[in-house]
Amino acid sequence: MARFLTNRNFLATHGERYRALCAHGGYDAEPITLPDDPTVRLDPAELTEIEIACCTDDFEADPSFTRRFLGSALRAPNLRWLQLPNAGIDHPVFGQLLAQGVTLTTASGVTAEPIAQTAIGGLLALARGFPRWEEARRRHQWLPHPSGQLPRDLRGQTMVIVGVGAIGNQIGRLAQALGLHVIGVRHRARTLADHVDEMHPPSALAALLPRADWLVLACPLTDRTRGLVGAAALALLPVGAYLINVARGQIIDEAALVAALQSGRLSGAYLDVFAVEPLPEDSPLWELPQVIISPHDSAAASGNAARIAELFLRNLRHWLQHEPLENAVAAPG
Structure with a gap:
């Protein structure tokens, strides 16, 4: 079984559209979120099944969640694509993911x-x-x-x-x-x-x-x-x-x-x-x-999560049809 790593807010607001797009495209990736207990990690079997990931929560707003989410993405050996909620790619984990062959798409323009x-x-x-x-x-x-x-x-x-x-x-x-x-x-x-x-x-x-x-x-x-x-x-x-x-x-x-x-x-x-x-x-x-x-908060806006979700869903359509993705980060070299 393939898995889709995401955050709870995305599932609550856009889960049905995600499933409909996957069904239309003939792709089955069951959504999975991080455990409620921050001390608990996803188990290795679950990590192995993750193929795509998207977070619509601002990475700057909750450093603890960000570390857990990106850590899970980094440990997912079969991850193929990660949609980021921010425009910047200077976090060292992003370079590691690119080096592992993961496609990254940013939220450039959203905020x-x-x-x-x-x-x-x-x-x-x-x-x-x-x-x-x-x-x-x-x-x-x-x-x-x-x-x-x-x-x-x-x-x-x-x-x-x-x-x-x-x-x-x-x-x-x-x-x-x-x-x-x-x-x-x-x-x-x-x-x-x-x-x-x-x-x-x-x-x-x-x-x-x-x-x-x-x-x-x-x-x-x-x-x-x-x-x-x-x-x-x-x-x-x-x-x-x-x-x-x-x-x-x-x-x-x-x-x-x-x-x-x-x-x-x-x-x-x-x-x-x-x-x-x-x-x-x-x-x-x-x-x-x-x-x-201001505390690295200039992007804060109630509509950001919805705009990131729309970007991800557009990119999901592209991905299922093997088309170029919006805001794709160039691979090193």
């Missing part, structure tokens, strides 16, 4: 809209001075902006987005609606579907940074992007620029970022991701008043 909305929320909060107002509220102070320190108009400012995929494009769309001039940085050339005013290759980043009122990181973590934004890159930004990171924490040299914020070279930052997560209690980032922090 692009909520992440973009959160990023723009951070931008608006910083641009309009919400951190200052919030600090005044805590102190019960009535503190309007002084006439000589009014917020700059957003219209006409420039945003540089590093990584113009699904997330970067959604951020660009919203930024353009606010009147910003949007510059994208990625390897592929600009297309009509891209919400940017200019597109440049990564090799041009150093020349673009002096133009950036807002530097937005929305790129994957790779060997090329790790440590991309360090002291040298931050020094190229105009004095008073802002930084937004909804990509991965390791893309930034956090010590250099703290120094730039403390010196006033950067006016502020919205950070959703960090080099070490959870962010250590002794990190100086917690104490900087011009920094907005």
Whole structure:
């Protein structure tokens, strides 16, 4: 008997559609979920029967469940395909699964809209001075902006987005609606579907940074992007620029970022991701008043699980018909 490893939420909401698709395609893989007791593993016989797997629960939300689910996938010797609930593939287990010949499909694009909305929320909060107002509220102070320190108009400012995929494009769309001039940085050339005013290759980043009122990181973590934004890159930004990171924490040299914020070279930052997560209690980032922090939660939205399920069910149709899968990760080499 073949098995389908999944999570309980998927079975409760989409189990009937899954079974109907399998029946139509002549495929029989009985759903199986992890035991309720977190100390209990699936037995070896069950693991041997698992051929496909899908999780619609956010891997970032429950690290314990994530370790158990991915551990089971890694120990399933006949696993052929795993649908992930997240876009990033920098977790070491994913490389191991690819090396074992497992097909991985990501949820790229599924959370692009909520992440973009959160990023723009951070931008608006910083641009309009919400951190200052919030600090005044805590102190019960009535503190309007002084006439000589009014917020700059957003219209006409420039945003540089590093990584113009699904997330970067959604951020660009919203930024353009606010009147910003949007510059994208990625390897592929600009297309009509891209919400940017200019597109440049990564090799041009150093020349673009002096133009950036807002530097937005929305790129994957790779060997090329790790440590991309360090002291040298931050020094190229105009004095008073802002930084937004909804990509991965390791893309930034956090010590250099703290120094730039403390010196006033950067006016502020919205950070959703960090080099070490959870962010250590002794990190100086917690104490900087011009920094907005979210706990790697920018993608949170009630509709994500349903969107991931729909993606999996579309891919299941493709898989049963031996067609290319959406968001398939290229095998190494």
